[in-house]
Amino acid sequence: MGTAQRLRIGLVILLGITVVMPVLLGTPFRARAEGETIRGKLEKIDGEERTPVAGVTIEVELNMTPVGSAQSNAEGEWEIAVPGPDTYLVRLDVDTLPEGVALTDPDKFELPNVGVRENQNKTARFNLGPGLVSGVSTWTRVSSLFVVGLKLGAIIALASIGLSLIFGVTGLVNFAHGDLVTLGAVIAFWFNAADGGPGWHILLAAIPAILLVAAFGGAQEQWLWRPLRERGTGLVSMIVVSIGLSFVIRYLILVVFSGLPRPYRDYAIQGDIQILGITTVPKNLAIIGFTAVVLLIVGLFLTRTRLGTAMRAVADNTDLAESSGIDVQRVIRVTWIVGAGLAGMGGVMFGISEQVQWDMGFRLLLLSFAAVILGGLGTAFGAMVGGFIVGVAVEMSTLWIPVEFKTAVALGILIAMLLVRPQGLLGVKERIG
Numbered sequence: 001m002g003t004a005q006r007l008r009i010g011l012v013i014l015l016g017i018t019v020v021m022p023v024l025l026g027t028p029f030r031a032r033a034e035g036e037t038i039r040g041k042l043e044k045i046d047g048e049e050r051t052p053v054a055g056v057t058i059e060v061e062l063n064m065t066p067v068g069s070a071q072s073n074a075e076g077e078w079e080i081a082v083p084g085p086d087t088y089l090v091r092l093d094v095d096t097l098p099e100g101v102a103l104t105d106p107d108k109f110e111l112p113n114v115g116v117r118e119n120q121n122k123t124a125r126f127n128l129g130p131g132l133v134s135g136v137s138t139w140t141r142v143s144s145l146f147v148v149g150l151k152l153g154a155i156i157a158l159a160s161i162g163l164s165l166i167f168g169v170t171g172l173v174n175f176a177h178g179d180l181v182t183l184g185a186v187i188a189f190w191f192n193a194a195d196g197g198p199g200w201h202i203l204l205a206a207i208p209a210i211l212l213v214a215a216f217g218g219a220q221e222q223w224l225w226r227p228l229r230e231r232g233t234g235l236v237s238m239i240v241v242s243i244g245l246s247f248v249i250r251y252l253i254l255v256v257f258s259g260l261p262r263p264y265r266d267y268a269i270q271g272d273i274q275i276l277g278i279t280t281v282p283k284n285l286a287i288i289g290f291t292a293v294v295l296l297i298v299g300l301f302l303t304r305t306r307l308g309t310a311m312r313a314v315a316d317n318t319d320l321a322e323s324s325g326i327d328v329q330r331v332i333r334v335t336w337i338v339g340a341g342l343a344g345m346g347g348v349m350f351g352i353s354e355q356v357q358w359d360m361g362f363r364l365l366l367l368s369f370a371a372v373i374l375g376g377l378g379t380a381f382g383a384m385v386g387g388f389i390v391g392v393a394v395e396m397s398t399l400w401i402p403v404e405f406k407t408a409v410a411l412g413i414l415i416a417m418l419l420v421r422p423q424g425l426l427g428v429k430e431r432i433g
Helices: 003-026 138-170 177-192 202-230 235-257 282-304 306-316 318-323 328-353 360-375 380-399 403-420
Strands: 037-041 043-046 049-052 057-062 065-071 077-081 086-092 101-103 110-116 121-123 128-130 273-275 278-280
Touching: 037 110, 057 077, 065 077, 110 121, 138 177, 138 202, 138 278, 138 282, 138 306, 138 328, 138 360, 138 380, 177 202, 177 235, 177 328, 177 360, 202 235, 202 328, 235 360, 278 282, 282 306, 282 328, 282 380, 306 318, 306 328, 318 328, 328 360, 360 380, 360 403, 380 403
Parallel strands: 037 121, 043 128
Antiparallel strands: 037 077, 043 049, 057 065, 057 086, 086 110, 101 128, 273 278
8 A cells, every 4th residue: 555545544534533523523512502592601710710790691782672691500501592684782790790700891691783694502701700809918919820830831831731741742833733732621511511422421431532642643643644744744744734623623613612611510619718828719720730730740751661751762863863763653653642642631721720612722722832942842841841830820820911911921922932041941952954
């Protein structure tokens, strides 16, 4: 069988995995309502914390005539059927907001021009945040943001290791890596909270999610990236392929999962606790602790096992590793499986931290690139260190800049590191030419 024929077969199988798996998993997801509706989800957003807001009344009017009303459920979701395509006024009853929750803009309790097309389920959004709070000390704000930053950094580190290792052993910058994060979160959601799913606890649901994403990573390597390498495809062309693959995965997830963010059934709402004067929620500490253990295991795997040593050898010098008897193709395949599995795990942790959303991995991708470049391209340990630094820097920056701009801090770190130390904190200078 020729290389071209294998490439065609591989692409068909990969497309089948990408299309059939989400469709099969997507059938139990909540179906779209028939006819025209206006719907939404009320969440109190406080930094990285998103809390569903229940019991709030939403009203819809057409030409000053009431059309319908609804109350947000326990997940903050609401939906109102409308008589047909038209432009409606959607109003939030401020008096029904619970204590400690307020509109971020008090004048935006009405959305006067919500246009609905034929057979459309239109989404209307109200921005909610914490109510007025007094007496919050600087130490409380700084310490809380530091813990949230460590949590975000832990998730970034999990997602970044595979990105860095894959670049190290193949030279490929995989733009579809962030969508593996989303895929892990969505599969875990099906096992945990989707209608028709088994309803497992999220810690149990995470196991098949991680395994399926790891298998998908191995399938990518076997049926897409290896045939491309054997054909001598350039890295720039392969990067373009990875961008196209990311779009395919992302928008298939959007079709199956829909655009509304959804929480897992477990740990969605937690009360604050205080430890050493630091106010946070228990799941933040759990994510930090769990991720630290996983990163320790990954570090031991890379330094204390023959396979891990082989992975580092291939990343350092592929030709020398192959001449030393290392099965380079096997190492590359294992790297893809491990990297994808860690990305899926990062997606589950990200979903527990916030909520599951169709583009959550794409939003994490820039932070992952910043972490990898900061720590050093191709080094797993650099990705770990860079992830924590980026996470803390991004969250702490909200002390001085608006929350909406905090992701730009990661881009600033990326640019600064490329200018000052292109090889990264743990990288090694290379001679070019």
